[in-house]
Amino acid sequence: MTASNEAASSRALTTGRGAPVRMDRTTRAAKRRDTRAALVRCGVEMCTKQGFQSTGIEEILREVGVPKGSFYHFFPSKHAFGEAVIESYAEYFERKLERLFSDTSRPPLERLRAFVEDAERGMRRYDFQRGCLVGNLGQELGVINQAFRQRLEEVLLSWQHHTAECLSQAKSRGDIPADKDPVALAEIFWIGWEGAILRAKLAGDAAPMRHFADYFFATIVK
Amino acid sequence: MTASNEAASSRALTTGRGAPVRMDRTTRAAKRRDTRAALVRCGVEMCTKQGFQSTGIEEILREVGVPKGSFYHFFPSKHAFGEAVIESYAEYFERKLERLFSDTSRPPLERLRAFVEDAERGMRRYDFQRGCLVGNLGQELGVINQAFRQRLEEVLLSWQHHTAECLSQAKSRGDIPADKDPVALAEIFWIGWEGAILRAKLAGDAAPMRHFADYFFATIVK
Numbered sequence: 184m185t186a187s188n189e190a191a192s193s194r195a196l197t198t199g200r201g202a203p204v205r206m207d208r209t210t211r212a213a214k215r216r217d218t219r220a221a222l223v224r225c226g227v228e229m230c231t232k233q234g235f236q237s238t239g240i241e242e243i244l245r246e247v248g249v250p251k252g253s254f255y256h257f258f259p260s261k262h263a264f265g266e267a268v269i270e271s272y273a274e275y276f277e278r279k280l281e282r283l284f285s286d287t288s289r290p291p292l293e294r295l296r297a298f299v300e301d302a303e304r305g306m307r308r309y310d311f312q313r314g315c316l317v318g319n320l321g322q323e324l325g326v327i328n329q330a331f332r333q334r335l336e337e338v339l340l341s342w343q344h345h346t347a348e349c350l351s352q353a354k355s356r357g358d359i360p361a362d363k364d365p366v367a368l369a370e371i372f373w374i375g376w377e378g379a380i381l382r383a384k385l386a387g388d389a390a391p392m393r394h395f396a397d398y399f400f401a402t403i404v405k
Numbered sequence: 406m407t408a409s410n411e412a413a414s415s416r417a418l419t420t421g422r423g424a425p426v427r428m429d430r431t432t433r434a435a436k437r438r439d440t441r442a443a444l445v446r447c448g449v450e451m452c453t454k455q456g457f458q459s460t461g462i463e464e465i466l467r468e469v470g471v472p473k474g475s476f477y478h479f480f481p482s483k484h485a486f487g488e489a490v491i492e493s494y495a496e497y498f499e500r501k502l503e504r505l506f507s508d509t510s511r512p513p514l515e516r517l518r519a520f521v522e523d524a525e526r527g528m529r530r531y532d533f534q535r536g537c538l539v540g541n542l543g544q545e546l547g548v549i550n551q552a553f554r555q556r557l558e559e560v561l562l563s564w565q566h567h568t569a570e571c572l573s574q575a576k577s578r579g580d581i582p583a584d585k586d587p588v589a590l591a592e593i594f595w596i597g598w599e600g601a602i603l604r605a606k607l608a609g610d611a612a613p614m615r616h617f618a619d620y621f622f623a624t625i626v627k
Contacts, residue, residue, distance in 0.1 A: 234545060236459040314544065321607040322536065322544040323455060336607050371597075371620045374613050378600025385543040385558050391596050398593045402624040 219257045221247045226268040227275075231313040234323050235265050235331075265320075265331065272316040273338045280345040291353040292400065295346065295372075299396040303389045306380070314384045318377045339377075343369040350403070359403050368403055375399065441479045443469045448490040449497075453535040456545050457487050457553075487542075487553065494538040495560045502567040513575035514622065517568065517594075521618040525611045528602070536606045540599045561599075565591040572625070581625050590625055597621065 206214065225246050229238040240254050240261060258264040283298050284291075306313070317335050324332055343366075350365035359368075375395050382391035428436065447468050451460040462476050462483060480486040505520050506513075528535070539557050546554055565588075572587035581590075597617050604613035 234456070234458070236456070237545065312546075318603060319544050321603050322541050323459065324534075324606055332607060332609070339604070339607070367616070370613070370616060374600045374604050374617045375593075375597035376600065377603055378596045378598065381540060381543050381599055381603070382561070382596050384546055385554060385561070387554070391592070394589070394592060395596045398624075402620075402627075405627060 215257075218247070218249060222249065222254075222257055222264070223267050223271045226264060227272050227316060228313070230265075230268055230319060231272075231316045232309075234319040235268075236323055240264070262330075266334070269316070269320070269331065269334055269338070273341070276338075277341065277345075280342060284345050284349045290356065290358060291349045292358050292404075295349055296396075296400070299392065302380070303392055306383055306389060306392065311384050311387045311389075315377060315380045318380055321377075339373055343373050346372055360405070363403060372399055437479075440469070440471060444471065444476075444479055444486070445489050445493045448486060449494050449538060450535070452487075452490055452541060453494075453538045454531075456541040457490075458545050462486070484552075488556070491538070491542070491553065491556055491560070495563070498560075499563065499567075502564060506567050506571045512578065512580060513571045514580050514626075517571055518618070518622070521614065524602070525614055528605055528611060528614065533606050533609045533611075537599060537602045540602055543599075561595055565595050568594055582627070585625060594621055 222243060225243045226238065229243065241251060244251055244254055254264075258267065279301070280298070283301065284294050286294055286297070289297065317338055320331060321335055347365045347369035350359065350363075350368050353359050354361065354363060354365055359365075376392075379392045379395040383389055444465060447465045448460065451465065463473060466473055466476055476486075480489065501523070502520070505523065506516050508516055508519070511519065539560055542553060543557055569587045569591035572581065572585075572590050575581050576583065576585060576587055581587075597620075598614075601614045601617040605611055
């Protein structure tokens with residue numbers, strides 16, 4: 184973004200029907216950051232529901248209450264917006280996994296169970312309308328920019344890494360047999376889990392998530 | 406479709422730059438069926454690649470070589486087209502499963518293995534660009550007509566039914582233990598398999614399909 188774009192952006196935010204409101208540089212910058220964050224937040228919500236292609240910039244601007252035409256003051260392209268949405272979701276999920284998996288008050292396998300239960304609550308909260316942003320965007324790869332592909336795969340690999348670490352701790356305690364490979368099991372978990380989220384969305388029910396998780400837990404302890 | 410629409414459709418197909426070609430009623434009807442089938446075939450290809458929302462009617466008409474504006478001679482709406490695309494894919498898949506699972510020259514579990522290998526070849530053939538049409542449309546449920554939801558779930562249940570039948574035969578032969586439930590296992594297979602197809606598309610590699618299938622086969626025989 185150029186300096187003149189930056190200035191135009193501040194003006195766009197402060198001029199409406201009434202007289203321009205005077206804002207100092209710090210207030211303008213803070214407001215700009217807030218608006219950008221609100222656009223990304225709305226983008227995350229819509230992409231978890233319907234993917235990236237179907238998510239219209241105009242709809243997002245309307246939802247957030249930002250004047251039409253000022254999108255490019257915040258993002259150079261829809262693609263750049265998509266990248267910001269992926270990063271935001273990845274950060275949110277990373278924090279969630281770190282919090283759940285570092286909870287030493289429970290044994291490691293119960294931490295993974297807690298993640299499964301947290302996901303079920305999340306799916307119910309939005310009446311099974313919202314799925315996984317990474318899964319949704321992954322399905323669209325035929326059309327969305329191939330640059331997304333690598334980032335989405337990296338995000339999944341990071342989730343697998345956290346899960347493998349958790350399973351590794353379970354193995355150290357003898358909760359899963361010594362001949363099991365936590366890295367391979369974490370990959371299986373995430374392959375199946377993305378399928379379970381998709382199916383729960385389709386069925387409008389948490390049963391697929393519970394059935395897959397139950398099967399996974401039953402098989403890893405044998 | 407009304408009779409006058411039908412007549413308009415035939416005209417649209419027969420009038421071009423040159424003089425109209427005379428066709429009798431039977432030839433016109435056959436040509437109409439061929440064109441409709443070609444549109445559906447192209448719709449299946451594009452939806453396996455990128456889902457329904459991103460698939461443009463204009464692009465399909467251009468691909469098939471049908472004049473712009475004549476789409477509504479074949480389908481009353483894009484939704485009706487989507488339904489025809491789902492039915493076509495469902496029939497194709499039903500035939501594939503019936504063929505593979507009724508192959509009594511191999512034991513039942515090897516028939517399921519043959520399906521997995523067939524799917525891997527299919528993914529490779531299109532360079533991991535095309536996934537599962539049912540999975541793709543399932544991800545879009547936030548926006549696509551909810552009427553699709555029930556049909557997509559029915560299609561998956563039918564695939565599970567075939568798979569459960571195959572696993573049941575394996576159980577009768579003692580290839581999987583007597584305490585296993587073929588119906589529950591078939592559900593787990595399809596939950597995980599849709600996730601594996603998604604991940605293979607994302608990774609551009611068949612490894613997720615192979616890893617999930619290996620895990621599934623290893624766990625059902627224990």
